Amino acid sequence: MRIAVVGAGAIGGVLAALLSRAGDDVVVTARGEHGAAIARDGLELSGGWGSFLARVPVVERVEPPVDLIVLATKAHDSAAALSAITGCDGTPVLVVQNGLGGADAARDALPHSPVAIGFALFAASLVVPGHVSVTGPAPLTLAGDAAAIAVALPALRAALPEEVTVTDDVRGAQWTKLLVNQVNALPAITGLSVQQVVAHDGLRRVLARGMVETAVVGRALGVKWAQLGSVGAAQVEELLADDSAHAERLPRSLAARMGDVPNPASTLQSIRRGRSTEIDALNGAVADAAARLHIPTPVNAAMVALVHEVERTGEFLPPAEVLVRVPRGNDPARTD
Structure with missing residues (x-):
């Protein structure tokens, strides 16, 4: 062929x-x-x-x-x-x-x-x-x-x-992949691998909150989550359970499945090569859908802004600064 x-x-x-x-x-x-x-x-x-x-x-x-x-x-x-x-x-x-x-x-x-x-x-x-x-x-x-x-x-x-x-189920698969791709933004902002991000208590919580926002928006859209590898409807239900410890299980699981070789994720690779990133089609897609539904997604909006900042400046942000600059907002899991 x-x-x-x-x-x-x-x-x-x-x-x-x-x-x-x-x-x-x-x-x-x-x-x-x-x-x-x-x-x-x-x-x-x-x-x-x-x-x-x-x-x-x-x-x-x-x-x-x-x-x-x-x-x-x-x-x-x-x-x-x-x-x-x-x-x-x-x-x-x-x-x-x-x-x-x-x-x-x-x-x-x-x-x-x-x-x-x-x-x-x-x-x-x-x-x-x-x-x-x-x-x-x-x-x-x-x-x-x-x-x-x-x-x-x-x-x-x-x-x-x-x-x-x-x-x-094309739409279900697209939204499950958007959920998995939440792992991209924080490495691009900090210069750390996915595994390092997940190992950091504060960054892992931010990542989990971004995943919860994605699950909430998908729920509001009526998405029927497709199973992609180890991620599907059961993992989304854990994210929506209004329990932060449960929400952190998914990033921990994804990082564990990546093994020991540091995974920079694709968005960080673009940053390192001086190329524009796909962040608007990832966290930006979640934030755009949320805006149409009047659902707050402060973490996803912050991820988009911070990745674009790193694109402009070429300077990664230390985790402590990221934690200060990502607003917590209202718990999106409580949004009807």
Whole structure:
């Protein structure tokens, strides 16, 4: 199968290398030093799913023939990335991103293409240009258009060492992933790994409060939470139980499943590379939905503001300052 991976960063790079290792004909788009290193030396994979050097061409434009397009850029980069695809309207698209918006951008750019969404729970890092590493092996779940899933599913099951599943609840899966992606903001603000954030009593409580806000907003929207890996409706019920100790179980569980390799999360990786982050499509999506419902989400709003501050200044904030600057507000679990 000929597969184009648009945005071969950490997650996209892992998928490109694994699909190439499985025997697919893979081309990628990648920017700057990372793209130059792949073109020159190949795409190196390491970490939890083994080592492999993928000799994948780096292209500026994706042109037919292509059997599957994997869109793995940041959500806010989707429209620009899709403009580099020519003559492929009708080709199935798999969107593998954090946050909301990428699937809509794909449908706008390629209106005749079936679109599926991939919810990747595995953690990956861009170690140096041309080298990606799986720091936390975990499953991947697909949802969306059946025609796109029919093309992507067999390729991914042949390539990924972990389980690849399918859910018929796109919205539920999106909100469960937004809940999991609460782990992104605090590392980007502090420069700490996810595991370090969760190990810090004060930061873990902030993270748990952000998760509670997300659960409250999802409840108000009538979301039926899809099961993604270890996170689903049961974990959401714990968050909504109005018990702070229960709420902290989810961040503790997520950090424990990441193992000992420090997980910087994708938003911190963007900060370190001097790139704009996807925070508006993560905590920002929660805060925007909450505003429409008149539900207070002070933690999510603060996370957005503080991440943008770090983007502007290039200076991480010490945990003590974060705890002072994140308002506690009213307990969102009590909001009807």
